[in-house]
Structures are given as structure tokens and as C-alpha cells.
Amino acid sequence: MLDYITSYLKSDTTPGSAGNLFWAFVYIVLIFLGLSVAVIAMNWLERKILAHMQVRLGPMRVGPHGLLQPIADALKLLIKEDIMPAEADPFVFWIAPLVVVITAFTVFIVVPFGPTHAVTDMNIGVLFMLGVSSLSVLGVVMAGWASNSHYPLMGALRSSAQMVSYEIAMGLAVVSAVLMTSLNKEGTGTLSMIGIVQAQQAQHVWFVFKFFPLGLIAFFIFAVAMVAETNRAPFDLPEAESELTAGFHTEYSGFRWSLFFLAEYSAMIAVSSIAVTLWLGGWMRPFPNALGGETWDLVFSLIPGLIFLFLGAITFYSTSRMPKHPYFRVQTLGLGGFGAVLALIGLLLLIPPVRDRVQDIFWFCAKVAFSMYMYIWYRGTFPRYRFDQLMKVGWKVLLPMGIGVLILTAIAGVLF
Amino acid sequence: MTDRTSHLELDQHEKTFLDSNELIINMGPQHPATHGVLRVILKLDGEKVLGTECVIGYLHRGVEKIAEHRTYTMFNPYVDRMDYVAAVSNGLGYCEAVEKLLNVEAPPRARYIRVILTELNRIASHMLWLGTHALDIGAITPLFYTFRDREEILKIFEKYCGARLTTHAFRIGGCVYETYEGFEREVKKFLDFVTPKIDEYEELLTTNRIWVERTKHVGKISARECIALGVTGPVLRASGVKWDLRKAQPYAAYADFDFEIPVGQNGDTYDRYLVRMQEMRQSLRIIEQGIGKIPDGPIMAKIPKVMKPPVGEIYHSIEAPKGELGFFIVSDGSTQPYRVRVRPPSFVNLQALDMMVRGALVADVIAVIGTLDIVLGEVDR
Amino acid sequence: MAPVATTFFFYFLSALTVLSGVLVITRKNPVHSALALIMSLLGQAALYLMLYAPFVAGVQIILYAGGIMVLFLFVIMLVNIEKSLKEDQFNKQWLVGMAAAVALGALFVFVYIKGKGLFPDRTIQMPEQSNTQQVAVLLYGNYMFAFEIASLLLLVAVIGAVVMAKKRI
């Protein structure tokens, strides 16, 4: 048994490819936990970042700087009364949030956090991610229909039309990136997520810079389409609160509503990781060409640990500036403890064996985090599109652009 | 014959199969984008609006009836409760109307204070409009910016008369409060503070592609239609009519001021937005001039303790932030007005909603309600 | 990569597919029928996976479950459900239906009795290349002509749809 567990550590494939169920299970649990923590953190971060963009403070009461606010919210949602409209279709109403959550989590099976850090490596990885995430629209439609109410129904109609339309532009952009993977000597492209990153490694370029500006345009198309896919501002028509109150989840409350919330954020993370994998070099560190060599490798591998140490230092500094009043004792202790945890993680990340295994994950997450920050930024800046304008952007702008980029990429691939 | 009937059946079949049915949706009175308790019944074909009907009166308090049972002085605070985001303008209109009826005139210093406070109030009202209008269209950030900056105006009001929203700043015959110590300095500081802020709002929205797409050619209304429907204020000016009561029939001390009337061309939501932004800048100009040349002297005219205007009637209107705000007062020579009629700009402007949204989409209805800048307290009185 | 519990999964997925297929025609509520159909399609996708055809499985999920069924639901949601609940579920063509069912059953029985003899007897060749490439080679190489004809057919359908929708304006 122990052999079975340790044997995997020596191999250099994913647990799924190695057929090691134990480690696959461990990875699934880790991803599930990590994702839940990420969603909770995103909840806090979004409110905080948005608040600072809007000259407010955001949550400040629960815990230092509102750090415990998401936990308080989660508790509130769990103990809230669960309301089901009398005229609703009970079974569909019950299953809709599950469908959304399950599809949002399932896609993470193939997300490559590093060359070996994925549950499994499918040879149709990208196709799998797009396919499963397209299933989430079913949950949205079911939720809107089962509520048996006007606003959710209209929200569901809007979101399904929107998601189906933007999937096409999204698919074209993805295909043009997949096309770029086939530009090696053997001419063998791949749909595997790990394979795509390895192709970027082999070609010494992030695909976003390949055939400049073709890669950039494809990335742009995907970046727009992924915001529309996840129903976020400025494409948040399905839940436009000034028009449809809350769209398809108007009638949901408490825990079921929190499932939608969870699904929305994990879907955002999922599409962001597709974008990172396809165009931003996945787990590769920045500047692999300009700053190559052993020394730079070492420098970049130290960055994760140093960042955590730096964050810990900031937290300690804030702790020392907390008011010295008995009322604030718990808050001060909490903040100090948080800083200690950050510093510990930082130190841990500096140990060489950990460093080598973890830095891929760090770079991947950093890129995804950047993409999530963009999401929040959009929300703070843009007004909402109108429905016909949204359709126009999807069909008359992004789709032709996608086809054009695809054709040009193919031509460029043949020529260069 | 048989051919004919089969054709008819085919037509009918096509209609039920391809055309979605008309849908009646009830928006409000509790809806996040109806700015209070406006209820709009929408007749929709899919997302297209076929017609609307406004149901108003949820906030009806019978202000005009109350006026008949109060003395002239006692009714003064009530007018602040109509357009509660521009309470100072309401007070100005009412006080001036009664002054006219009494045939007295407020002293110059009082008139200048009135102009300065009214223009500050106009900026505050436009800021609130901008924030909520942008929020309706989906931009959440301007709301917080405008509320932050509006706070500075409210602080000035609070220091001047002790109230922030329903100020009751003016009295019949002038002002009851002298400006406080440092009033001029603080207003000047506010001017310096707010000018870059207005640029900031414009930076966020004016050239924002989505904002332009959402507002251009939405809720169009021509100058002719505006006049026929009695629409006034920025809505009328955005349609290209250069008409502002402050210029056309100057009241208070507006004749002494130098400012422009911003006008639009297309009469769409975007032009109304631009006109209001320009109006805020013009108001800043007026305040700056007013602070520079505010005269000394008394702030209250000589008026009798018990006001008994002679028998007669008066109609006096001012340019409120929303449009022409008129007071029609009939006196029977007693201490109480015989009849007070308020001509509310929001009420008349709201009438244009149906015309402006026909054939538009549901999302446009929200944009148009926002751009009309209605306050339900004034619509329902 | 060793297959895991193949027999169990095969029977499990087949049962799932068939059961949801039955649900599609027995449910009164059309939305429930559509959901059962989605279940059935997903079961099929999983069966494709077991046949070492992951590309086809992925396409099945994207196109059928994710795309077409959404449009199905879209249309069904606009139909008045209460009216369709009152309508007769099975229409009166049971004779034709029976004939079709008997024919299909006979085919199954025939295949079951004849068994292996119908198919050439050889071991499954595990493809060296990835499945996607094989599909591509077949589509764009061997069956290029048929593929293009199919795409032309779809183009005609698209134009037809546009013409039908355009009539309203």
C-alpha cells in the first residue's frame, strides 16, 4: 500500500495518467479545498478592491479589515431560511444549483497547475473544459424556469442566449491557440492542457505574443467572451439588478443561493485558467527568454516565498499600528496570527524541495489572480451592455474577428 | 374558397408559432430602478416595449390641501418635502411667489445668498441624478463618487441652516440666517475641490464606449414634442431649445450673473447627460461670481408679522434642477392661502416617458426613467 | 492506462441511457423530458469514452448537451406548459408504433443470436496517435467530399432559418 502511494512520487506524470487513484483523490480534495478557499478569498477581495476603487472602506467590522466577513456571510447563508416558491417545480428547482456547481467544479480535473500538478491529463483537455463549462448554462436555464416567475425566466432566457452565442467566438479563439501548438517539427498539435503549455515551453514563447498581433487578438476575443460566459459586468444582463432584480436566481435564498455564488466564482476561476493555460504560458515563470539561465531560474523560484514574507511583514507592521486598547485585543491578535501564518508559508516556500514543486503552482495562481483582478476592475468601470448590443458584439464583432484570426493563424503557421 | 381558408389557417399557425405573445410586466412600485414608488406597467413583445402606463400617487400626501389649512409661513417647510433632493429650489420658488403676492422684495444680500445656495443645490441634485442614472445603466462606481462629493455640499447646508436635506433655508422676505463665519472661504474651497471631480466623472463616462452605446439614440425626443408635452429643464435644453427661466425671466439675482445655457442637439439620453454635466459647470461659474460680489446689507425685508396678502393671485415659476417649478397662489386676504397649486416639473416630464420608450427595449426604459430625473415626492406631492 | 471496472461501467451507463430514454417519452412535463434527454445524451458521451473515442464524447457534450439541448429548453420554456400537460401524451398511431418496435426488437434478437459471426474477428487496435488527430485525418482526408457536402447542407439550413426568421420584420 505504502509502495503504491510512494511510487507515484518518483514518476513525472499526473496521477490520472499514472493510474494512481490515491494521489488522484488527494489532488481532487486539494483542488476542492483550494477552490473553496479561493472563492471565499475572492468574495473578500472583490468587496475590498471594489470598495477602494469607489473610495469606500468595504467590510471592516468582522475581524481585522473585515477578513472574517466571508465566513460570517457563509454562516449567515447556511442558517438562513430556505424558501421555495409555492408554484415552483420542486425537483428542477432543487437540482439546478447542483448542476451549476458540479459543472463548475468538474472542469478543474484537467487544469494544469504544473507539469504534474493536475488530477489527470486528458488528450481532449480543452474540449473537455469547454464542454463541461457549457453545461452550466443548463443549470441556469433550469433555475430560471423552475422558479416559475417572470424575472428569473427572462434572466434565464437572456443568459442562455448569451452563453450559447459567446461560446462560438470563444471556441474559435481556442482553436487558433490549439493551431499554434502544432507548429513543431512533427506537426502534431494537441488538445491536452499540459501539452499546450509544453508546446509554449518548446516554442519559447507565450502564445499571446506568438505571430504578433494574432495571438493577442485571439486572447482578447477569449478575454471578452469569458466575461460574457460567466455573466459578469459588463455582460451581467442575466442578473442585471436594475432591470431584472437578480435574474435567474431571484427566487433562491440561503444555501441554494450560495451555491450559485460559489459556482459563479469557480466558473470565473475556471475560464481564467483556460486563458492562462492557452495564452499566458500556464505554469511557466515570466520572461523565460529574456531572463533565462540558472541564476534567473533561482531568482524567480525565490519570488513566491519572498512575496509571502513581504505580505507577512506588512501584516506585522499593521499589527503594530493597531490601537492599543483592550477592545482591539482580539483583532490585534488575529491580525498578528494571520501575519505569522503568511510568514510561515513564506519560509516554507523557500525550502528547496518545496520550492521546486510549488513554484509552478504559484505562477499559475498568480496569473489567474491577475485575471480575476481584471474581472473586478471591469465591474468597477463599465456600465452594462444592452441585450441587442451584447448580441451585436458577440455575432458581428467577435465572431468575424475569431474567424479572421483563425484563418490568419493558419496562414502564418504555414508560412513561418 | 378552400385555398383562402387554408391560407388563413397557415397565417394563424405561423403567428402562434413564430411570434411570441405579448407580455405584460409590472415594474414597480418596488423595483430597484424606478427611483422610489413609481409603477410602470409595460406591454412587451419579447424585450420590445409596445406601450407603457405609469401608475403614480403612492407618495401622495395632499400638499396642496395642507397649504389651504396653514398660514403662509407655516406652509414654507412643506415645500421642501416635494423635491427632497432639491429642497432649496422649492423653498426659493415658494418664498418668491409669496413675496410677489405681498409686493415686497428680498434685499440684495439675501437674493445673492439665495442664488448661491440654489446653485449649490442644483449641483447636488445633478450629482444624485448622475450617480443613480449611471447605476441603473450598470456603472456602479459613479454613484459612490457623486455621493462623496455631494456630501461636501450638504455640509455647507448643514453649517448654514442646520439641516442637510430638507433645509428650509429661506423665509418669506429674505433669509433668516446670516452666512456663517468662513462661508465664503468654504464655498470657494468647495469650488476648487469639485471642478476636478466633475472632470473625473466625465472621464469615467463621456467617452466610455458602453456608456455611449447605451445612451446615444435612446429615448429621443424632439424640441417640438418637448414643447407640446410641456417638458422643461435639461430635457428640453438637450433637444436644442435654448430656454432657461434664469435667463428668460430672471428672478432672484440671476440678472446680475454671467452664465451660458448649455444645449444639446439630438435630444437623446447622451445629450441630456452632457447638458447636465455642463449645467454643473455653469452653476460653479455662478457660485464663483456670487461669492465674489455678494453685497453687504440686511438679509430680511420688512414684512408684517401676520401675513395677510391682498386679495389676488400670482403665478411664479423658477428653474428648478428638473425644470420649471411653478407656484400658483390664490389669496383671499386672510392669513391662509385660499389655494396653492404647485406645477411640478417631474410630474409633467414623466408624461413624456411613454412617448420616449415606445419601440425601445426594456433596458432602455430604465435608462429613460433615469434620464428624466424624476423625484417621486414631487410627482405625487 | 488500465481500464477500471469496465463491465460494471458499461452496464451502469447503458442502464442510465436507456432509463432516461424511457423517461423522455413517459414524462408529462416537457421540461422534465428534455432534462431526461440530456441525461441520456451524457450517458452516451460516457459510452463513447469507454470506446476510446474521447473526441466524439467531447463533441457530444459540447454540441448536444451544451448547445442543442439549451435551445430545446429555450423553446419549451416559451410554450405554455399547463396546456401541454392536459394534452394526450400518446397519440393514436399505436399500430405503426408497434410495427416499428417489433422490427427493432427482431433486429436485436437477430444480432444477439448470430452474435460474433456478424463482425470480423480481430483484436482492437489501440491507436498510436491521439484520437483527435485520427478524426481529423478521416474527416479532412478520406471523407473530405462527404464532409464538405454535409457542411453545404448545414449552410442551406442556416439560410433557411434566416429566411424564416426574417419574415417577421
Place this chain on the structure above:
Amino acid sequence: MISRLRAQHGSGIREAVTYLGQKYIVADSSLMPELLQVLRDQEEFDYCVDITAVHYPDREKQFEVIWILYSFPHNERIRVKASYADGEAVPSAVPIWPAANWLEREVYDMFGTRFEGHPDLKRILLPDGWKGHPLRKDYGIIQQDQEWVQINLGIESGQ
């Protein structure tokens, strides 16, 4: 202008006065729709500012309906007044100025004067089933339609 109107309508114009610098015309109620039409077409009063009424319970013709008009070309305001008895129909100004629609509805709501030719004359601020017209002088200030309140709000009284 007044002389022109007098020439056209003769004794129908009973009074044409300026009070506190504001002009108003008191006209015979029989002149009504035509006089307004003339004011709009010939004298260019293109903007109907307000329509309202005043209740004089002691007079024979209880309701004085007032049209406040404004002319954009001449920057001039005028008030036209005419008296109507209770129950007498007032000609609607909607065909002349569309703006009159809601204004007339409000007058009807508050005073109970019917407007003839109005496309959709119903209550606007008060609920549809309400009894009584609150701005009449015989309507007390705390009076309300008890029956309506009981049926629709389920309470004894708001007062």
C-alpha cells in the same frame, strides 16, 4: 393682443387685467376650446404650463378652471380663466396641447370636473375606487374614504 382677441370674440372676454405684472383673461366658458385654439395658433402660446382649478363654493359657477400658458417666441405668460358649474363639462385641451393630459386628469381627480374629449379621464394620484374629490372646499382636511381604506388596506382608519 387683447384688442385683437376682443375684436374676434367680443363680449366673451369679460376681463383682461394685469395684476402684479401678470396678465390674465377671464373668459366666458362658452368660448373655451376655440379661445385656447386661437391663443395657440395665432398668438403662439405653444406651451401649456399648467391647468388647474379653484373651488369657490359660494359662487353660482363653483369651479374656476385656469389655463396657464407660455409663449416661447414672445417670452410671455398668460392665464386664461373660465368658470364652470358643478357637473358641467369642461372642454379638454388635449387636442391642443398633449401636455394637458395628465394635468386635466389631476384636476378631475382633485375637483371632480369632467373634461370632455379627454382620451383617458381617470384618477391619477388617488386610487381608482376612491370616493370624493379632496381639493373641494367641502372636503375636510382629515376626511378620507373610510370604506376604501377598510377594503383595500384592511385597517380601520389612517387618522
